[in-house]
Amino acid sequence: DKFVYSFGGGSADGNGSMKNLLGGKGANLAEMARIGLPVPPGFTITTEVCTYYYDHGCTYPAQLDAQVKEGIAKMEQILGRKFGDTEAMPLLVAVRSGARESMPGMMDTILNLGLNEKSVEAMVKATNNPRFAWDCYRRFVQMYGDVVLGVQKTPDEDHEPFETAIAAIKKERFGSEDVEDTKLSADDLKELVSRFKALVLERTGHEFPECPWEQLQGAIGAVFGSWNNDRAIVYRQKYGIPSEWGTAVNVQAMVFGNTGEESGSGVAFTRNPASGENEFYGEFLMNAQGEDVVAGVRTPAPVAALHEVMPAAFNELVRIREVLENHFHDMQDFEFTIQDRTVYMLQTRNGKRTGVAAFRIACEMVEQGLIDWKTAVRRIPADQVDQLLTPIFDREAIKSAKVLTRGLPAGPGAATGRIYLNAERCVEAADRGEKVLLVRLETSPEDLRGMIAAEGILTARGGVSSHAALVARQMGKVCVCGADEIIVDYNNRTVSVGDVTISEGDYLSIDGTSGLVYAGKVETSPSEIIQVLISKTMKPEDSRTYQNFAKLMQWCDDCTKMKVRTNADSPKQTETAIAFGATGIGLCRTEHMFFEGDRIDFVREMILSTKKSDRVAAVSKLLPYQKGDFKGIFKALKGLPGTIRLLDPPLHEFLPQTKEQQLDLAQKIGMPVEVIMRRVSELHEFNPMLGHRGCRLGIAYPEITEMQARAIFEAAVEVSQEEGFAVVPEIMVPLVAFKKELDIQKAIIDKVAQQVFEEKGVKVDYLVGTMIEIPRAAVTADEIAETAQFFSFGTNDLTQTGLGMSRDDSGSFLPQYQELEIIKKNVFASIDQNGVGKLMKIAVELGRSTRPDIKLGICGEHGGDPASVKFCNTLGLTYVSCSPYRVPTARLAAAQAAL
Ligand code: PEP
Ligand code: MG
Numbered sequence: 001d002k003f004v005y006s007f008g009g010g011s012a013d014g015n016g017s018m019k020n021l022l023g024g025k026g027a028n029l030a031e032m033a034r035i036g037l038p039v040p041p042g043f044t045i046t047t048e049v050c051t052y053y054y055d056h057g058c059t060y061p062a063q064l065d066a067q068v069k070e071g072i073a074k075m076e077q078i079l080g081r082k083f084g085d086t087e088a089m090p091l092l093v094a095v096r097s098g099a100r101e102s103m104p105g106m107m108d109t110i111l112n113l114g115l116n117e118k119s120v121e122a123m124v125k126a127t128n129n130p131r132f133a134w135d136c137y138r139r140f141v142q143m144y145g146d147v148v149l150g151v152q153k154t155p156d157e158d159h160e161p162f163e164t165a166i167a168a169i170k171k172e173r174f175g176s177e178d179v180e181d182t183k184l185s186a187d188d189l190k191e192l193v194s195r196f197k198a199l200v201l202e203r204t205g206h207e208f209p210e211c212p213w214e215q216l217q218g219a220i221g222a223v224f225g226s227w228n229n230d231r232a233i234v235y236r237q238k239y240g241i242p243s244e245w246g247t248a249v250n251v252q253a254m255v256f257g258n259t260g261e262e263s264g265s266g267v268a269f270t271r272n273p274a275s276g277e278n279e280f281y282g283e284f285l286m287n288a289q290g291e292d293v294v295a296g297v298r299t300p301a302p303v304a305a306l307h308e309v310m311p312a313a314f315n316e317l318v319r320i321r322e323v324l325e326n327h328f329h330d331m332q333d334f335e336f337t338i339q340d341r342t343v344y345m346l347q348t349r350n351g352k353r354t355g356v357a358a359f360r361i362a363c364e365m366v367e368q369g370l371i372d373w374k375t376a377v378r379r380i381p382a383d384q385v386d387q388l389l390t391p392i393f394d395r396e397a398i399k400s401a402k403v404l405t406r407g408l409p410a411g412p413g414a415a416t417g418r419i420y421l422n423a424e425r426c427v428e429a430a431d432r433g434e435k436v437l438l439v440r441l442e443t444s445p446e447d448l449r450g451m452i453a454a455e456g457i458l459t460a461r462g463g464v465s466s467h468a469a470l471v472a473r474q475m476g477k478v479c480v481c482g483a484d485e486i487i488v489d490y491n492n493r494t495v496s497v498g499d500v501t502i503s504e505g506d507y508l509s510i511d512g513t514s515g516l517v518y519a520g521k522v523e524t525s526p527s528e529i530i531q532v533l534i535s536k537t538m539k540p541e542d543s544r545t546y547q548n549f550a551k552l553m554q555w556c557d558d559c560t561k562m563k564v565r566t567n568a569d570s571p572k573q574t575e576t577a578i579a580f581g582a583t584g585i586g587l588c589r590t591e592h593m594f595f596e597g598d599r600i601d602f603v604r605e606m607i608l609s610t611k612k613s614d615r616v617a618a619v620s621k622l623l624p625y626q627k628g629d630f631k632g633i634f635k636a637l638k639g640l641p642g643t644i645r646l647l648d649p650p651l652h653e654f655l656p657q658t659k660e661q662q663l664d665l666a667q668k669i670g671m672p673v674e675v676i677m678r679r680v681s682e683l684h685e686f687n688p689m690l691g692h693r694g695c696r697l698g699i700a701y702p703e704i705t706e707m708q709a710r711a712i713f714e715a716a717v718e719v720s721q722e723e724g725f726a727v728v729p730e731i732m733v734p735l736v737a738f739k740k741e742l743d744i745q746k747a748i749i750d751k752v753a754q755q756v757f758e759e760k761g762v763k764v765d766y767l768v769g770t771m772i773e774i775p776r777a778a779v780t781a782d783e784i785a786e787t788a789q790f791f792s793f794g795t796n797d798l799t800q801t802g803l804g805m806s807r808d809d810s811g812s813f814l815p816q817y818q819e820l821e822i823i824k825k826n827v828f829a830s831i832d833q834n835g836v837g838k839l840m841k842i843a844v845e846l847g848r849s850t851r852p853d854i855k856l857g858i859c860g861e862h863g864g865d866p867a868s869v870k871f872c873n874t875l876g877l878t879y880v881s882c883s884p885y886r887v888p889t890a891r892l893a894a895a896q897a898a899l
Contacts, residue, residue, distance in 0.1 A: 003049050004067035007033040008041020008253075009078040016328075021046050023248035025098030028348050035327055037320060037345050041078045042093070042252030043071035045220065047100070050246030053224045068216070068251075075253055084212035086118040089126035092136070092254040095219040097226060099247040102349060106235045107226040107247060108147045110219045111289075112140035112254060116210040132259060134189035141196045141208060144215065148222040151203045161203070165195050216251070223249045240824065255344045257337040258289050262310075265290045268303050270321045270332045273353040274395070276360030280304065280321055290335055290346065316343045324348055329370050330379070331361050355380075355387025359548040373555045374899055380552065382866035382893040386412040386513060388549055389530060389580075389885055390478065393511065394523040401509065401518040405497045407458070407483025408811060408826070409515040410469035412885075414524045415456030415478035416509040419502065421493055423450025429505075430454070437508055439495050441488045442808075443468035444653070448595050451477060456510050458517065460486040463811040465796040465828040465861045471592070473861070473883040474567055476576065478512040482811030486517075533579045553581055553888060556895035562872065563879035564890045565643075567859055569593060570629075574636035577884035581891055584641035585633070586792060586881020587732075587859035590708060591649055593629045594622075600654065605669050607651045608679045612703070619707045626708060630715035630729075639725035643792060643859070643881075645771070646708050646745070647697055648734040650688040655680050689797075689806060694735020694771075698745050709749045713756040716764045730767045732792060737776040739783040742768075746787055769855070773797035778839040781846035785854055791847055792881070793840055795860025795868075799827050802836045828861065831868040837875075844875050857881055866893035873897035 005013040005022055007030045014022045016031030026044030033039045045068070052061055072083050072091070081091040092114040097107035115123070115137045123133040142162045145151040153160050159167070167177040169192055174183065184192070197208045209215050226232060227247045236243060257265035267290075268282025283300035285293050286309065293300050306314040317336065320343070324332040333351030337344045353361065362376035371379075390413025393401070417435035420426040423446065429436045430453035438454040440447060442461040451457055451471060456478035459468045463482055472479035487496045493504040500519065502508060507521040531538035532546040540546050565586035566577030570593075574585060594603045599622060606618035633642060655676075656662045662680070666673035685691035698705035709731065716727040733745045746768045757763045768787075772778055773794030781791065800807045807828055817823045823832070831837050840858075847854045856877045862868035864886030870893055872880050882890050 001061065001063060002067070003046050003061060003064050004043050004071045005030060005046065006041070006043040006071050006074045008039060008075065009033075010036055014044065019100050020245075021048065021248075023047060023098030023100055023250070024102055024349055025096065025347055026248045026250050029250065029252070031327075032345055032348060035323065037323060038343060039345050040253040040255050041075045042250060043068075043074070044098070045249040045251070047246040047248045050224050050227060050248070051244065054228070054246070058221075058225075068220075071251065072216075079253055083114055084116070084119055086122050088122060090114055090119040090122055090212075093216070094250075094252050094254050095216070095223060096250045096252070097223045097247045098250050099227075099241070100245050101239070101241055103232060103235050103239075103241070106232040107229070108222050110140070110143050110147060110222070112136045113144070113215050113219055114212045115140050116212065118210075119212070127259070129259070130186035131189065132256075134186050134193065135258075136256075138189045138192050138196070141193055141200075144219065145196060145200050145208070147226075148218045149200055149204050149206075149208075151200055161199055162196060165192060165199060169195070220249050220251075223247065237819070237821065252346075255337045255339045255346075256289070257285075257339065258287055258292075259340060261287055262338075262341050263287060264310075264338045265293050265336070266300070266303060266306075266338075267293055267333070267335050268317065268321070269351045270325050270334075271351075271357070271361055273331070273333070273351050273357055276353065276357030276364070278364055280318060284336075284338075290337065310338070310341065313338050313341060313343050320345065325370065329365070329375075331357075355384035356545055358384055359388065359545065359552055363548040363551050374559065376552065377555050377559065377892070377895050378899055380892060382869075382889050382896060385889040385892055386885075388545060389413075389527050389888065390476075390513070391415065391524040391526050393509070394525060397523045398518075401520070401522045404500060404508075404517045404519050405483055405485040406515045406517060407460075407480040407486075408464050408469075408815075409511075409513055410464045410466075410481040411457070411472040411477050411479030412513040413456075413478040414509070414511050414513075414522070415454075416507060416521050416524055417455045418505050419458075419495060419508050420450070420454075420504055421488065421490055421495070423447045423453075425504065426450035427453045437510065439486075439488060439508070440468070441490075442466065443471070446595070448592075451475065456480075456512065458483060458486070458508070458510050460484055460488050461808075461811060463807055463809070463814065463828050464826060465799075465807045466811075467808075470567075470796075470861055470883070472512075473864075473885065474569070474573060476883075476885040478510060480510045480512055480515050480517060483515075483517055484812060534576055549888070553891060556891045557581070559898050560891065560895040561898040562869075562877060562894045564887055564894060565641075565857065565859075565879050565881040566884050566887055567863070567881055568633075568884060571632040571636040573884050574633055577887050578636070578638075578640070580884060580887040582640075582884065582887045583879070584643075585637065586643050586857050586863070586879060588633060588642060588644045589648065590626065590629075590645060591647055591654075593626065594654060596625075599625045601665070601668055603654050604656070604665060605671075606704070607654060607683070608669075608671065608676060610679070615701065616703050619703050623707050623711055626711035627715045630712055631719050634715055634719040634727045634729075635723060637727075638723075639727070641728060641730060643730040643732050643769075643790075643857070644712055645732040645734055646695070647704055648694050650683075650685060650691050650693040651697065652680065652683040652685065652688065655683065689800065689808070695733050695741045695745055696735065698733070698748070699741060702748055705745055705748045706752055709752040710756060713753050713764070713766070714760070716766070717756060717760045717762050720764055721762060726764070728765045728767070730769060730790060732790075733768070733770045734794070735773060735797065736770045736784065737774040739780065739787060742770050742784060742787045767855075771797075771859075772840075772843050773801070773860075775802050775839055778843040779846070781843040782850045785847040785850040788847075788854070789851075790855035790857070791843065792856075793843070793858040793860060793877075795831060795836060795840075795858060795862045796828065798839060798860065799832065799836050799862075802839055803827060803832070825867070830865045831862045831871055833871050837871055841875060844877075864890050866890075866896075869893035870897040 012030035012033040014030035019027045083091045095110045120137045264286040266284030272281045282303040331351045334348040335346040393414040417437040438450045459481040509518040509522040528543040528545045563583045565584045566582040567587040568574045602621040609615040720727040767789040769790030770788045771794040857879045859881040863880040864882030
């Protein structure tokens with residue numbers, strides 16, 4: 001079995017495709033060696049050895065030792081040096097971790113390995129630079145002592161013991177600890193080495209190892225061991241990296257960026273990772289090791305400045321940049337060292353980039369012929385699309401911003417503004433020209449006006465499919481919800497987190513992409529795409545970002561299978577979504593219209609009526625409004641399909657809950673306040689989400705279904721006559737569990753359709769279908785499909801009912817569930833594929849068994865989540881539907897799923 005893969009001297013055992021076996025760093029070192037880039041020779045010990053190590057009580061495969069020796073021998077041969085040489089310049093090595101995916105700073109590294117009391121003297125002679133040689137040795141003993149031998153700070157020490165020793169010698173020599181390391185002489189460093197070794201002996205009871213082979217073995221063990229240190233485990237959990245992957249170990253010949261002014265180190269990107277511009281980007285420090293560049297102790301210079309300092313090295317890097325891009329066909333992020341004017345490559349990998357840069361790089365690489373358009377579509381992370389559509393915090397400003405707390409990321413983008421704790425004051429302030437944030441314990445439909453006026457919404461309670469979250473997303477508002485450390489004091493009009501209290505009118509900033517809440521004002525910049533497509537304050541030809549976006553979206557449409565529709569309740573939302581490429585409405589929640597203007601009072605009258613005749617009268621007052629709404633939506637759709645759902649939420653949601661509001665209503669509609677109070681308490685439910693809602697309302701109050709159906713058909717007939725395009729309404733019945741429920745509702749819809757068609761003398765085509773959002777509906781979908789002409793998965797409720805987990809109350813415990821890995825992702829944001837997904841699969845199969853051509857969609861909040869969109873593609877759904885601002889994300893995810 002082969003456990004060790006060598007590289008260097010123009011060839012390599014491995015290659016860039018072997019990331020699983022060699023880790024990301026090892027595979028790319030091999031690849032760079034193969035294509036002739038200047039890589040110091042070395043070898044990679046495979047991730048299989050890591051797995052073996054943990055499976056066999058921290059021991060190694062028998063062949064490993066011999067293979068490692070052979071690896072060192074190859075390096076010796078290429079470089080003409082000997083490991084542990086005591087006569088001439090010895091071969092020194094760096095030992096580094098390297099997992100499949102990079103885990104920056106999480107695991108251990110040891111540099112300058114191979115030095116001992118004798119070989120350091122050989123190095124002194126060979127380099128003629130005693131200070132440098134002893135500094136290397138000093139650093140090695142310190143790193144090895146810390147990482148491999150575990151000489152670390154004890155609970156009663158304030159500083160790392162090695163640092164304490166350094167401080168002590170500085171004090172002895174210069175009378176102060178506040179002296180740079182460079183002031184220490186070769187003799188000081190020699191003295192430090194012996195004090196370090198004494199410290200090791202004292203703390204561990206063992207002498208510091210002199211034998212280079214023993215050192216190497218120890219370092220390899222430490223790197224494998226660090227795969228399971230606390231911070232690596234936490235990191236893996238956060239980024240979903242399986243512990244079975246293991247890490248590889250890279251042993252590589254040392255090159256030194258710190259031998260003097262002709263040496264240096266740097267990190268660079270082949271293109272600008274923030275803007276995507278095709279320019280050489282990066283920074284370097286002369287006379288420094290790689291760590292110094294990253295650590296930020298000295299300020300590095302931009303890589304372009306190397307042109308002045310050392311033109312030959314600069315030109316070599318420019319050449320390497322081109323070789324890298326031509327070979328890897330992607331933007332690279334690489335580390336280099338210049339040792340005595342010679343450039344060496346220490347690492348390369350695909351560079352992380354912003355969303356804007358991702359689009360630009362992909363498009364420009366297609367233009368350059370480096371990649372084809374399908375690769376461009378595949379390469380952009382769908383969850384980065386948000387970054388192009390929403391405002392973002394200024395990159396500089398955010399660095400110094402103070403994080404107050406965090407909640408759930410519920411509506412992407414960055415928002416800053418003065419806080420207000422109710423809708424009314426929010427609107428007033430916005431009218432005065434202020435930028436405002438609405439902060440609430442939780443939001444109810446009453447807050448809608450405030451939400452519209454606000455830049456962003458912050459709530460202390462609620463999950464990502466709570467009312468606040470889904471309404472915010474639909475309006476394209478930034479939203480952080482369920483930030484449960486926040487105390488909202490409505491009486492004193494303050495918000496506090498820990499000992500920080502801010503009052504109404506003070507600034508706060510929220511990031512709905514990360515869920516972070518920041519103190520004070522943080523500058524934001526608007527999205528160019530929005531300026532071009534929605535506010536029309538920018539011309540398409542003036543925005544490169546827009547052009548790249550449009551090009552990529554076109555490529556998506558060229559290969560996608562699923563359509564992307566939108567969840568929209570107003571003509572404006574519909575137009576926005578269509579501008580983003582939506583192909584229709586997948587969900588229009590009719591109840592959202594009930595809050596506009598005065599009509600809420602008619603809704604309340606309808607609910608408060610105890611007699612059918614009163615209710616019919618109240619309902620008929622709503623008809624013209626609903627019809628007007630639907631006409632607006634059908635017009636905005638311009639002939640695209642639209643799914644309109646009948647009334648869904650429990651009625652008490654529409655009623656005034658405070659005494660003050662009840663008195664107000666009593667006056668308005670001329671009803672005794674006692675009657676109102678009684679009715680409110682009659683309608684009170686302990687578990688409204690499982691109570692009298694959905695089609696259960698239409699069953700109990702058929703006049704509501706009748707009115708809504710009439711409004712839809714009259715609107716459809718009129719718009720198709722006025723506008724000259726066909727309107728084909730798709731009427732959707734919510735919360736169906738039994739076929740019979742749907743039958744009853746469909747009979748009403750069909751009857752009203754006939755009436756309207758006769759009255760108007762015109763017919764339109766229409767469909768009647770149902771939400772699948774109750775497990776019983778999913779498992780009896782074959783029966784339901786006898787009536788339903790389409791299904792739309794309501795995965796918010798299907799998750800809520802399938803898991804028996806409230807969508808509004810889960811914010812308090814779900815984060816812990818994620819931490820403990822009971823669930824991998826928030827189930828209300830990304831479909832629980834094994835559970836809820838299985839219910840969907842059953843429903844798809846059963847539905848098709850009765851009605852093979854049944855139209856299938858999803859309209860829960862998951863419809864805009866890339867992983868869920870991909871899952872829907874595997875189920876073969878006809879479309880996904882999501883809030884307007886997520887349409888582009890869903891288009892990209894759908895295209896990627898189809899490729
Ligand atoms: C759902 O349940 O997934 C759905 C789309 O309906 P609502 O969110 O309105 O309950
Ligand atoms: Mg629902």
